Amino acid sequence: MSPYTRPLLVFIVMATLVAQTLTRFLDGLPGGGVSNGVQGINAFLDFVLVSRIGVGPSAVVLALLAVVFPVLAYRRQRSEQAPAGKPVVRQRATKGVVPIMQSPSPERIARAVGRSSAKPADRPLTEADRQFLVKLRQDLSAQLVHEQELMDAKGTEPVVVRLVPQIPLRDVEHPRSWLGGAPAMAEHIPWPVIEGRNANFLAQICCADLPGDLWDGLGPRDGWLVFFIHPTDYAAQVLHVSELGPQRLGPEDLDIDGWSLSLPYAKTRLKPINAWPRWPVDLVSVRPGEPDPRLEGRSKAxxxxxxxxxxxxxxxxxxxxxxxxxxxxxxxxxxxxxxxxxxxxxxxxxxxxxxxxxxxxxxxxxxxxxxxxxxxxxxxxxxxxxxxxxxxxxxxxxxxxxxxxxxxxxxxxxxxxxxxxxxxxxxxxxxxxxxxxxxxxxxxxxxxxxxxxxxxxxxxxxxxxxxxxxxxxxxxxxxxxxxxxxAHEMAGMGHLPYRYVHKFDLDRDVTLLELPSSNLLGWMFGDVDTLVLTISKKDLAAGRFDAVITQVSN
Structure with a gap:
């Protein structure tokens, strides 16, 4: 084995943990959001580091370990591969009958004889090592600056829109905008298919009810935006339809189990209804200094x-x-x-x-x-x-x-x-x-x-x-x-994402729609996180909704 193989593998693992701490990029991979392995990594990082010292310091700690651990792995591997003298074989006194032991293979003896406890000389840092450390420090610093900029900019948006569920319900029969349920679009529009799977409907928003200066005045102000998601992966599709059609129940194989909240007792045949309720929402504009219907934290009701x-x-x-x-x-x-x-x-x-x-x-x-x-x-x-x-x-x-x-x-x-x-x-x-x-x-x-x-x-x-x-x-x-x-699970449009997302440029991107995990609707994204759909202003102005980026916050 090359002396660099183990250090390289260790570095890749540690670098992955650094990136996952900052961006949760594994959640965005196909199947990553519902993978037990990815959820286990997130739980480990949150419990051991993030919940105690925060995202930025956690990333710094892991980055330092990403340097230290490969060095230790390199030294250990060099130690194992270095030639050594004949080892001392110690006899252990035994009582009673001695069990017959199988003789070790010649290959195992050769490996054992070849081991050495001699400590190899420390290798001085090369110029490439120094450049790598400088680049790592610069990348981490830039990431921390980016996160701080997002935090500082919150609340300064000219206008944001909150999707306030109607409680008590008013527009049961003919809502203008709603979450869950079924889309209302013409029969000739094909049902969206994402990566070979029929997509789940999420929301339909009336563009005429959006304030004119939302998204810097970009985007449609007529028709409806219709949002869909892949049954198990974080891949979304957005349609802009010109008129309302009949309610479309969709193909028979639709299944929301990948995003559905479960029931506490699962030993009977009883399951949650395999659909999300259609909930009409009011589009409420909020400007700086105005009361915000959205509350932070999670509901304790x-x-x-x-x-x-x-x-x-x-x-x-x-x-x-x-x-x-x-x-x-x-x-x-x-x-x-x-x-x-x-x-x-x-x-x-x-x-x-x-x-x-x-x-x-x-x-x-x-x-x-x-x-x-x-x-x-x-x-x-x-x-x-x-x-x-x-x-x-x-x-x-x-x-x-x-x-x-x-x-x-x-x-x-x-x-x-x-x-x-x-x-x-x-x-x-x-x-x-x-x-x-x-x-x-x-x-x-x-x-x-x-x-x-x-x-x-x-x-x-x-x-x-x-x-x-x-x-x-x-x-x-x-x-x-x-x-x-x-109030605690309120969706929004045009705001800076409620929580951190990796792919978001303050000058270039806007939030098209953000959907928090919701006990009211019965859906959950990530570890009770939020589903964030962003788009560049350039693509929004051109009506290129196929360029929407789907992320899960952390």
Whole structure:
């Protein structure tokens, strides 16, 4: 092996980490955004460096290591390949029967004899080494300056546009601009195909509603911009259509799973609806000094519901039709069956045995010992609670069979009666607290939160088609959550990207559209990041929307 092979490989790896820290370029490669390997690299970089010292300093640290590690690798490889004297073979005393060992191969002996512990002389830096280090320092400095320029320029744009979801909904039947759902374009326009795959529809924006000075006055002010994305890769296509057509549902093989938020409990057949709801948006212009409807950070509305607790029997949280009632009962049955099959004592003792036999005690060893110490109380509660779980399971199955036997829709009064019936069943969960089967306490619940997440998915689709599909109490509950989510997940146009993107020139480029990951819409890009579509002013003026650049922020 050449003495430069290992150092070169080490340098390439470290240089890749530097570039990934600054640009997340791997996310933009085909399949990179959904690759477990790329996501693992991002998680490692964020946890070890970026979350502690920031992007710029992290890149500097990795760049220094990109110099140090190849040097160490070079020295190690030279050490391994240098000739050496005959090694000393030490005999180890043994007791009892000595096992018969297989003799090492001649090749292995030759490699071992050829090793040396002698330290090679340090090689002085060459002029090429110095030039490389100077270039590396210049590139890193330029990258830091570029990032600082983007940060300083935020908020100075002459005008930006926020895409504010309508909550409460107004333009359900004939929206002018919307996110999700289906595009409205003439039948003669072919459905976009990206890299051989039918694309997913993202948004349709009315150009006539855009302010005249957006994007320095460039771009169309008539017709609609229609945005699509590849089913799994970060590749987008933008169309400019002159008029609205009928809603186009698209080819049958459309699948949003690559960008869809998942449900917390995946052990049933129940999945999120394989579509995004159509959500009308208002195009709100924001100029310097004017109030901005967009809020920084992430919405905590759903998390607060989880922490505060609730009861599925309440008008705000119960199912809203026959379908969601049956789905609720399916989740409850699956969870009850799963819980009754568990052996609490065996699980706790097995976890403790594994922890205590480990070469290094895990960080939760004290917690495991405490859990084992409280097992008598838990087992007593489990023994007392098992008949409760069995009775609850029987009741859930009885109610489900009764509903399935009658194909008629359920009225709100009938749903309320079903929930009151289920709430009469009590269980002991998660530890020793006795509570109604339908309750979600601050400590958690066996199944109520799983259904709440599924209900949220079903409710946003039903609401987007007809707000009256949700009863008043439930509609008010969800609208409050959705308003908070919409403010924190707001899409935009014409602004500097919300977060850092690598390919963006302040003088040359503009943001055509930025879509944050959204619990309201049900889509996620990157690690809950934002999808950024930029275009050069030159291409925008020429209407060359095929030149749009697609990136994911970090």
């Amino acid at each position: 759903s998390h607060e519901v989880y922490q505060q607790g609730f009861d599925l029997a309440s008008p705000e949280h119960r199912p809203f039709d026959r379908s969601t009632t049956l789905e609720m009962l399916e989740i409850a049955e699956a969870r009850l069956v799963e819980f009754l099959a568990k052996d609490l004592l065996e699980q706790a003792l097995k976890s403790l045995d594994v922890a205590e036999s480990a070469s290094e005690p895990p960080g939760n060893l004290a917690e495991l010992r405490e859990r084992a110490a409280t097992l008598p109380a838990l087992l007593e509660a489990r023994t007392k609670g098992r008949p409760m779980f069995e009775a609850a399971l029987a009741q859930v199955r009885t109610v489900a069979e009764r509903i399935r036997a009658d194909q008629k829709p359920l009225s709100q009064d009938e749903i309320a009666a079903i929930m009151a019936e289920l709430s009469q069943c009590e269980i002991i969960y998660p530890r020793t607290r006795q509570a109604p089967l339908t309750a979600h306490t601050g400590e958690g619940s066996l199944w109520a939160w799983d259904f709440e997440c599924l209900r949220h998915d079903r409710a946003r689709h039903a609401y987007s088609k007809s707000p009256d599909a949700l009863p008043p109490a439930m509609r008010g509950h969800f609208e409050a959550i959705w308003q908070d989510e919409a």
